[in-house]
Amino acid sequence: MVRWPWRKDTATAPTSTVSDSDARPGTDDARQPTAPGAGSTQQEVRHSGNATATDGGIAVSGIYTSTVHLPPEALRPPAGVDAPAGLDDLPHRPGHFVGRGHELDRLDAALAAPGTALVQAVHGLGGIGKSTLAAHWAATRPHGHAPIRWITADSPAAVQQGLAHLATALQPALARALPDKELSEWALQWLASHTGWLLILDNVNDPADITPLIARTPGGRFLITSRLATAWNDAGTLVRLDVLEPAESLALFTRTATTQHPGRDLEGAADLCDELGHLPLAIEQAAAYLAQNPLTTPRTYLHLLAQHPAAMYRHGAATTPAERTIARIWNITLDRITHLQPQAADLLRTLAWYAPEHIPTTLADGGAADPPTRNAALGLLNAYSMITTDPTTSTLAVHRLVQALARTPDSDDPHRTPMLIDHAREQATTNLHIALPTTWNIPTTWLTWRTLLPHIDALTDHTTEETDTDTTAELLNDTAGFLRNQGLLARAIRYLQRALTTCERVLGEDHPDTLISRNNLALAYQSAGHLKSAIPLYEQTLTDQLRVLDEDDPPVLTTRYNLAGAHLEAGHLEKAIALYVQTLTDQLQVLGEDHPETLASIGGLGRAFRLVGHLDRGILLCRRALAGQLRVLGEDHPHTMASRSNLADAYREAGHLEDAISLYEQTLTIRERVLGKDHPDTLASSNDLAGAHRKAGHLKIAISLHEQTLTDQLRVLGEDHPHTMASRSNLAESYESAGDLKRAILLYMKAISTYERVLGDDYPHTFDLRRRLANVYRSAGFPDRAIPLYEKILASCERVLGREHPLTVMARDDLTDAVAERDSARSG
Structure with missing residues (x-):
């Protein structure tokens, strides 16, 4: 020394x-x-x-x-050495800097303030642009500090090296005499005896690495950048850096990508910036890749990112330093996190399978860790800005690109081996399955379902059927039940199709869970009006169940009941009644009269009798079902509300309109209170009440209710939902009853077009709507327009129902009458 x-x-x-x-x-x-x-x-x-x-x-x-x-x-002693001009050593800054005006202003105000040992910290996720912000501010803003020295401060050795470089810059000859340790001491003494300088301590991993430096230089000005978010309580100003605004990220991308080829086609650039989560480093990496590959478009890059994510995250342009790619930046952080607590890395990989925001802490389980260990893991991830927490909602957020990288397997990355990725996916699936409510038709559970649904959707989007397990299938089955209850039928069908495929592959064709899954898919098809898909699936399920189960086993009874309902909606009334009778007979013997499923079958049989014209028997059975459900389930249960509506339907058909309106109003009031005004069943009750008012001649009330219901259903359910289609046709009928034939015709035409597109030409309601429109044309004196519709109805009925079916006979009579009217008008 x-x-x-x-x-x-x-x-x-x-x-x-x-x-x-x-x-x-x-x-x-x-x-x-x-x-x-x-x-x-x-x-x-x-x-x-x-x-x-x-x-x-x-x-x-x-x-x-x-x-x-x-x-x-x-x-000379350090106190006597003045800093020469040109001592600043800011790193090379990116050629394009966008946004960050608020953060720059905060640094201006903070670092201009008087005082000693002024410390400011900029923290955020790796790749968020902390170093770029610090360098840009130091180089372009009028802060008045000199010299400006940049020290990489990710370790004690790096801090010492940075100070040694400062000493050498101040007194170059000292480097020939002193090792780094003594040069560092010399620099410390120089800093302690001078003012006006600014040290930028970049990428601090541990505050302890810089504490001695700050403590010994109380007159200094320090700007710290760090991924740590929770270690800077003593900082005068703490600036949290977030992602760029969409317009800013697009501007950064455009400027970088067009450096060599101005005016090139960047269609899809905004979508690419969205996919990259507006993270500056990712934007720069992608734009540099496009700048180097002028034939690559943003759309092509998106495709490459989807097909080869590991390679695209690992590589940038030829001029992009390897350590400045997304994969490398975050690997440095994960190396440290894994060293400190391996469970934190497991947890991050698990969180990668959920939606980026509003992740409940109930899903934050990376494995078998005890709660204190799990909480420590969350704290560590939060400290390194890999996640953000919201104490007010007890939720977490993870940047979408962090998630994308963390769930992408890469055999060359020790943090993302295929085995680790598989384990994390399975853990995320288990977490969601455990968090599910036990039922989906009770309103008190809906908030939980709605909280979990985005994360179930994300897991489903990020996985494939080949990786699904029986737990995945059960998760999708249960979730589809909630979706169907909420009227989200297309999503429910997709989930059930995937669940059934998984059950068949993992469990086998005859496993009870496979049979339940097939029944559930058929029920979703039925709810969506796809009876041609529902009925064969029910029949297949029933056949398979009867092969492996007894005829009076509850699953068999459920499938037979559902099949009866599907035949009823398809107009196969005799088949429906026979199935209801068989099911009810077995249920009375096996389950008893007060069992909810038995009561449901009583109501279903009553509805079937009503549709075949046996109104007295239908009303009697509907009353019996409602009385039993009120006694067993209570008036707020979904089955009870459905039975009250069925009884109201029977009263309406029988002409007891005051009784029907009263029951519809009761049902609507209860559903609004229990389910909410926007629930599909509530809107259906509003439509039913409007129909009863129309039949009672209260046309103004009916039209007003129908118009409001249709508006709400279009908003909540969409144009293609069966309830929405039914409401449009009912409103058309009300206009027809009021004599407003022009509006009625337009609505009937729209309704027919939707039914044909969604459900097909041969759906029973499509037949009915064509007949109604044809009747309106005849009423308006246009039999020529009615005849093609009648011909189409007759052909469809003969093909689907047979020549002797009542609807076929009715269609034949309608066509005969219309032709006669036309001929009479021509001859007259």
Whole structure:
């Protein structure tokens, strides 16, 4: 160790030799050597280790002694050394900088404030642009600090190295005499004795690495960048850096991608920026790739990202440093996180399978860790900005690109091996399955369902059927029940199709869960009006169940009941009644009269009798079902509400309109209270009430209710939902009853077009609507327009129902009458 020439000494000698243990900088043991001549100072330095000294040094084994000649000005104490001009060493800054005006203004205000040891910290996710912001601010804003020194501060050694470089920049000759440790000490003393400088401490991993530096230089100005979010409570100003605004990220992408090829086609760039989550580093990496590959478009890059994510996250353009790619940036953080707590890395990979925002803490389970360990893992991820937490809602958020990388397997990445990715996916599936409510038709569970649904959707979108397990199938089955209850039928069908495929592959064709899944899919098809798909699926399920189960097993009874309902809606009334009777007989024997499924079958049979014209028997059975459900289930149960509506239908058909309206109003009131005004069943009750008012001649009330119901259903359910289609046709009928034939015709035409597109030409309601429109044309005196419709109805009825079916006979009579009217009009 060299003796420091700026200390007052107690003894002088021309040369002196000490070891590292003999003295420390800043102690009285450090003695000033005597200059050997007028123009230079000679020092003899002893170091441990093997080395070859140059510039007059003598090489020895194990210990070497070197003689260094320093000019007199190099021996001045740090306090007496002024910083020369041109000492700033900001790193190369990106050519394009966008946005961040608010953050720059905050740094302006904070670093201009008077005081000592002023510390500011900029924190955020790796790749968010912390270093870029710091460099841009230091280079372009009028902060008045000089010199500006940039120190990479990700370790104690790096801090020491940065200070040594500062000492060398101030006194270049010292580098020939002092090792880094002593150069660092010299720089510390210089900083402590000067003002006006700014140190940017970049990428601090541990505040302890820079605490001694800040403590010894109380007059300094420090700007810190760090991924740590929770370690800067003592900072004068804490700036949290978030992603760019969409317009800013698009501007950054456009400027970078068009550097070499101005005016190139960047169609799809906004979508690419969205996919990259508006993260600056990802935007720059993608734009640099496009700049280097002018034939690659943003759409092509999106496709590459979807098909080859591991490679695209790992590689940028040829000029992109390997350490500045998304994969490398986050791997550095994950290396440290894994070293500190491996469970945190497991948890991050699990969180990657959910939606990016509003992740309930109930889903934050990376495995078998105990709650304290899990909480510590969450805290560590939050500290390193890999997640953000919202204490007010007890939810988490993860940047979508962090998620995309964390769920992408890469055999070359120790944090993303296929085995780790598979484990995380299975853990996420298990977490969601455990968090599901036990039922989906009770309103008190709906908030939980709605909270979990985005994360179930995300898991489904990010996985494939090949990786699904029986747990996945059960998760999708249960979720589809909620979706069907809420009127989201297309999504329910997709989930059930996938669940059934998985059950068949994993469990086999005859497994009870497979049979339940097939029944559930048929029920969803039925709810959507796809009876041609529902009925064969029910029949297949029933056949398979009867092969492996007894005829009166509850699953068999359920499937037979559902099949009866499907035949009823398809107009196969005799088949429906026979199935209801068989099912009810078995249920009375096996389950008893008060069982909810038995009561449902009683109501279903009553509805069937009503549709075949046996109104008295239908009303009697509907009353019996409602009384039992009120007694067993209560008036707020969905089955009870459905039975009250069925009884109201029977009263309406029988002409008891006051009774029907009263029951419809009761049902509507209860459903609004229990289910909410926008629930599909509530809107259906509003439509039913409007229909009863129409039949009672209250046309103004009916039209007003129908118009409001249709508006709400279009908003909530969409144009293609069966309830919406029914409401449109009912409104047309009300206009027809009011004599507004022009509006009625337009609505009937729209309704027919929708039914044909969604359900097909042969759906029973499509027949009925064509007949209604044809009747309106006849009423308006246009039999020529009615005849093609009647011909189409007759052909469909004969093909689907047979020549002797009542609807076929009715269609034939309608056509005969219309032709007669036309001929009569022509002859007259």
